[in-house]
Amino acid sequence: MGLELNEFHLGVCYYPEQWPEQNWSKDYRDMHNLGFNVIRVGEFAWSIFEPEEGNFEFDLFDRALDLAHSYGLKVILGTPTATPPAWLTYKYPEVLNVSKSGVQFQHGERRHYNYNSPVYKKMCARIVERMTKHYRHHPAVIGWQIDNELNCHIADFYSNSDHEEFREWLKDKYVSLEALNTAWGATFWNQTYNDWEQVHLTREGTCQSPNPHQRLDEIIFFSESTISFAKFQAEIIRKEAPEHWITTNGMFDHLDNHRLTRECLDFYSYDSYPNFSTIYPDSEEFPLLDRKWSWNLTKTRSVSSQFAVMEQQSGSGGWNNQMIMPSPKPGQMRLWTYQSIAHGADMLLYFRWRTAPYGTEMYWHGLNNPHGQPNRQMEEAKKIGQEMKMIGTSIIGSHYEAEVAIIRDYPNEWDGELDQWHGKLQNQSVLSWFKVLQYQHIPVDALYMNEQTTIDDLMAYNVVIYPHAAIMTENTAFLLEQYVKQGGKVIFGCRTGYKTIEGHYSTEVPPGGVSQLTGVALQDFTVIGPNEKAPTIHFGRNGYTECIAEQFVDIVTIHAESVQVLGTFSEGYFKGSPALTMNQVGNGCVYYYCSAFNYKIALQLLDEMNMVSPVEEVMEPPQQIELSIRAQVNGDRYAFLLNYSSEKQDLYLKVKRIELLSNVELDGKIQIEPFGVYVVKL
Incomplete structure (x- = not known):
């Protein structure tokens, strides 16, 4: 179905069960007067809908939804499965999650259940079925949010049900214990299994580090368990309320959100809280701070080109014991709203209508x-x-609209959680590239490689950046080769292509399946130790420049005459060896950088490729302004210009353009106010 709307949906999360009923009418009237047209309700209200096992009561929400409809508000209903009621967890404690150390979770917070409990799945199916049957014809209801923030807080599950289901999942995947032992490299440290009952999810007390191949399978299993949990709910909703769309919200660990959306949802939703940047600041050069949330929105857009923001930050945030963040400064809430819209949101709801006077939040x-x-x-x-x-x-x-993509994939993300030999490099390199592209006003997409990816997906971009693809599948290597031959440019970083899909060290010489593309072969490698001087890299083209290698060094040899060496290491036992190469293949080219990317090398590569902003001929935005472009199929294009600074910023327009929010013609030098927003028709 997708997110197909004929108007922008703007609204708010509302909790009628937490407020006196006499407040509802004024609340809805105020929402309507603000221009809101949609609310989300019910995602934490299981005990309202089913106060006792088998006793279903809908009166409170019937009144709340009827009144909302009278004020012209559409309603998104949440399935309330993120917070099982106390009667359920007390009577059926097997539904509770268990920590890796074997400690059972208890009632009193949220997300304390496990996805694989047969009892919990039965109870969830029943409440979802009763709710959809009851509200399928309600004139206000337009769609459903499954659960709330799947895998938030907790993305690992170790209940008895999970151990049992993991064995069944492994039997389906490997069929035989022999195949399992091979995939897990079980002969190492004598981990070979000869009975399925011996196989468990990783447990504490085994060793300092779990079997990495077992752990990779474990994360894949957690993802598939989550998808299965969403899928049976989606199937019930589609059967009982086929006219309603289905989504879910959040983007958290150990979940293949692309597969989740493909198999269960009509579109994907994100919860955007940019002020988390005050808790987890970007400490690198030229910090992005709240602007960094544009990368999360970029990843969300890779799941759904048009998406919803189900929770947009509207105030200060934090629980009573943690996550303390300041209030948005005047103008920032509006700025963050347009940040979400600029990146593809066609529906946005604020969290929340009124601050709760009690509870953790x-x-x-x-x-x-x-x-x-x-x-x-x-x-x-x-x-x-x-x-x-x-x-x-x-x-x-x-x-x-973007002509550059940063390539991601779940196998490398999940394998890199445990494997610090490439996982530590990923965050720095992706952030460095995103930061440089932001400050150079070059819009970028995230492109997740999976079994659904086609050559057409790649050909949508002039340049793709695949920073540290340790696991390089045969299919991905083939697609990249076709892409380059047809004129694309690929940028690789160190540690490319040295692992198999199981996470084994490949017997091929890295970069493995893309060796012919890169024209280089790995001769040696080293981590840059904490007490070692990081080697300098010299570049000879486009003027004499240099930068510092970071974290890791690949030492490569050239095996293709077409390879050009653009930079060399100037220090260390690998002095003089290539640090940056470029190989011409067909109509395109491939760059290989032998370290982790930083801001300076990313900027150097943009210069090497002569890449400029798509609005260069129209305007000159300052560095503090984010540029995003949304384009219609009829050719209309809109530039979103967002000022993340607390100071006015000068913007120079080379040609006259209409600013849509003010309906004013702009020309020459203008100023964007602190945290201001312009939407300019290009």
Whole structure:
């Protein structure tokens, strides 16, 4: 079905069960007056819908939904399976999750269940079926959110049900213990199994480090368990309410979100809280801070080109005992709203309507304070509502426009969690590339390689960056070869192609399946030790420049005459060996960089490829401004210009353009206010 809307959906998360009923009418009226047209309800209300086992009560939400409909509000219903009620966990403790050390979780927070408990799946199926049957014809209901933030907080599961289901999953995957032992390299340290009952998920107390191949399978199993849990809910909803769409929200660990969406959902949703940047700051050169959340939105867009933001930050955040973050500064909530919209959101709901006066999230502020008096967040929301009425129909259904992609894949992400020989490199390299592209105003996509990827997916881009593809499958190598021959440019980093899909060290010389593409072969490698001086790299083209290698060094030899050496190491026992190479293949070319990427080398490569911003002929945005472009199929293109600075920023337009939010013609030097937003028709 996809996210196919004829107007922009702007709204808020609402919890009628937490507030006196006499408040509802005013709340809905205020929402309508702000320009909101959608609310999300019910995702934590299982004990309201089923206060006792088998006793279903819908009166409270019937009244809440009927009243919402009277004010013209559409409703998204959440299946309430993220928080099983106390009667359920007390009577059926086997539904609770268990830690890796064997300690059972207890009732009192959220997400304390396990996906594979037969009892829990039965109970979830029943509540989902009852809810969908009851609300399938309600005129306000348009769609369903499955659960809430799958794998948030907890992405590992070790209950008895999980151990048992893991064995069954392995039997389906490997058929025989012999094949399992081979895949896990079980002869090492005498880990060979001769009975399926001996096989478990990894457990504490075995050794300092689990079998890496077992752990990789374990993460894949966790992902498939999560997808299975969402899938049976989706099947019930599709059967009982086929006119409603289905989504789920969040982006968390150990979950193949692309497969989840493909098999279970109509579109994907993200929960955007940019002020987490105050808790987890980007400490590298030229920090992105809240602008870094654009990378999360970029990954979300890779799952659904048009998506929803089911929770957009509207106030300060944090639980009463952790995650303390400041309030958005005046203008920042609007800035973050347009950050989400610029990256492809066609529906956005704020979290939440009113701050809860009690509970763990009583400091996770919403648009309103508990007292409900006027505040600046409500004023910003009103302005956004007015702006969406002006431009919503223009941008709805448009796609984000980028000519560069950073390639990702789940096997390397999951293998890299345990394998620090390539996992540690990934975050630095991806962030460095994203940062440079942001500051050079070159929009970028994330492209996840999987069994569904085609050559057409790659050919949508002029350049793809695959920083540390330790696991390089035969199919991926083939697609990249075809892409380069047809004119594409590929950039690889060190540690490419040295592993098999099981996480084994390949018997091929790295970079393995892409050796012919790169024209180089690995001769040696080394980690840059904490007490070692990082080697300098000299570049001879486009002027004499240099940068410092970081974390790791691949020492390669050239085996193709077509390879050009663009940079060499100037220190160490590998002094003089290639650090950056370029190989011409067909109509395209392949770069191989023998270290982890940093800001300077990424900038050097952009210069090498003569890459410039797509708006270079129209405007000159300053570094503090993010550029995103959304394009319609009819050719209309819209530049979103977002000022993340607390200072005014000068923007120079070389040609006259209309700014849509103000309907003013811009020309020459103009200023964007602190945390300001311009939407310019190109």
